[in-house]
Amino acid sequence: MSDFEHSSAEKEIRRTMPGRPWTHQEELRQDALRRYLGAIAGAASARSAEESGRTHGGETSEPPPAMASPAPPTWRPAVLRVRDVMRAPAASVPGDAPFLDVAHTLAREQVSALPVVDSDDHVIGVVSESDLLAKAAVMAEPHRHGAVGRLWQHRLYDKSHGDTAATLMSFPPVTVHPEQRVADAAWTAAHGRLKNLPVTGHHGRLVGVVSRHDLLRALIRDDAEILAEVESLAGRHLLDPRAVEVTVENGVVTVAGRVDKALVPELLASVRDIHDVVGVVDDTEAD
Template sequence: MTGTPHVVNDVMTHTVLALRRGAPFKDVVKAMQRWQVSAAPVLDDDGRVVGVVSEADLLRKEQARADDPGPRPGSEGTKTTAVTAGELMTVPAVTVHPEAPLPEAARTMARHGVKRLPVVDADGLLRGVVSRADLLKVFLRDDEDIAEEIRHDIVPHLFPDSAEPVRVRVRDGVVTLSGRVPDTALVPVAVGWVRGVDGVVAVDCALAGPPRRPDLDPDLPDTEHARPA
C-alpha cells in the first residue's frame, strides 16, 4: 500500500460476532466468551447496526444484586432487569465507515471511551469491527516499506533539485532524514509529511541547507579576473 494511507477496511476484522435484538441474556454471555470479545453489535432484521452490547452492559445485572433491588422504570437501572440483547444494548451505536482513516477511528474511540467500533457501510449494514489492537497493526509495517514510501512519495516532491540525495533510514519505525536541501523552509513540511506516513513512530531530522560560500573581502580583486602584476 505504498503511497496510500491505511483506512479502517485495511485493518478491521471482517468475520465478527453480531447479535439479534431477541438474543437471550445467557446466550449473549456465552457468545461473547466463545468469541473472546468485550462487546458485540446488535442488528435489526435488515442487518443494520442498532446498538452495542458490552461487558459493562452485562455487568449491570450483577451490580444490581448488591444495589437497590427495585430500579425505577425509565432509569438507567432498568437495564438490570434486561433479558435480551435489545434491552441490554447501548444506543445509538458509535460506528465508523470502512473508508475512514485510522486516526479518525482512533479519535472516535477516545472521544466515546470505547475499545472497538462496528464498521458500517453507507446503508448502515455491518461490514466488520475495528478494535484498538487493529489500529496498532499499522506499526508492524516493515521498515524498508516505510523508507521506500518516503523516498518515492515525499522526497522527490519536496526536494526535486537537491544537490545531493536526501538519505532516508528507518529503524524500528524511527525515520532519520539526512543530507543537504536547497530550501530549509521546507524541512518542517518534510518532517510533518513523514510523521504522517503509516507506521512511523518518530522522525529524527538532520537535513541541512546548502554549504555557505565564504564571504570575500570586497577590497580584494576577483581571482578569476585578476591579472598578474
C-alpha cells in the same frame, strides 16, 4: 511528526503516567500510544493543509504552469479506508438474545463488545462487557444504602432489569462506513472512547467491525518501511552508505558506523523528519 504533534502526544502520555515505574511491556504500550496519537494528529494536519489549499467561495484555483518542474518525490502514506482494515464477517447478537447467550458469545469471540442487530441485520445498538457487568453487579448487590448508593442504583436500574441484548445494549450505536478514512474512524473511536466500532454499509446493515487495535496498526508505519526510507536517505547523504548500519525498533532509529562526522547532522535531521520516527540515536564514529 511536527513539534506540536509530539507535544500533544507527550501530554497525553504524561496524563496517564502511573505513580510506579513502568514495566517493559508498559513502556512499549505507551510508546505505541504516542505513535498512535501522533499519527492521528499528522492525518488531521494533512487534511487541514489540503482543505486550506482549496479556494474559498466556490472558485477554482489556477492550474500550475504547464512547464513547471515536477516536485521531488516524497513519501506519502496511502489513504487507507475502513474497508481495508475491518474484520468481516463480524460477530453479532440478535436483539432477543438472552443475557447468558450474549456473555457466552463475548467470551467465545474474545471481544469486549458486540453489535446488536435486528432481523434484517441493521445495527440497533452495541452490548459490551460493561453492560453485562452492570447487570451482574446489581444482581449481586441489589440494595445499596446512602445517597451515593441510591444514585449508583438509579444509574444502573435499566441495566439490572434487562434480560436480552436489546434491553442491555447501549444505543444509538456509533458506527463507521467502509469508505471512511482510517484516520477519521480513529478520531471517532478516540472521541467516544470505544474499543470496537461496527462497520455498516447500505441502509445501516452490518458488514464488519474495526477495533482500536486494527486502527492503530493501520496508522503506525512498520519498522521495515522506516528502515527502507532511512537507508534511502543514507544513500543520498553519504558517499558510502554501506559505512553505516541502520536499525529501527518501535520507531526509534539507530545509526552506527564510521563516517565523515560532518555529514552526520544533516542525515540525522532528515531521519527525524521521516513520518512516524519517534527517536534517533547517533552511534556513529568519526572516520
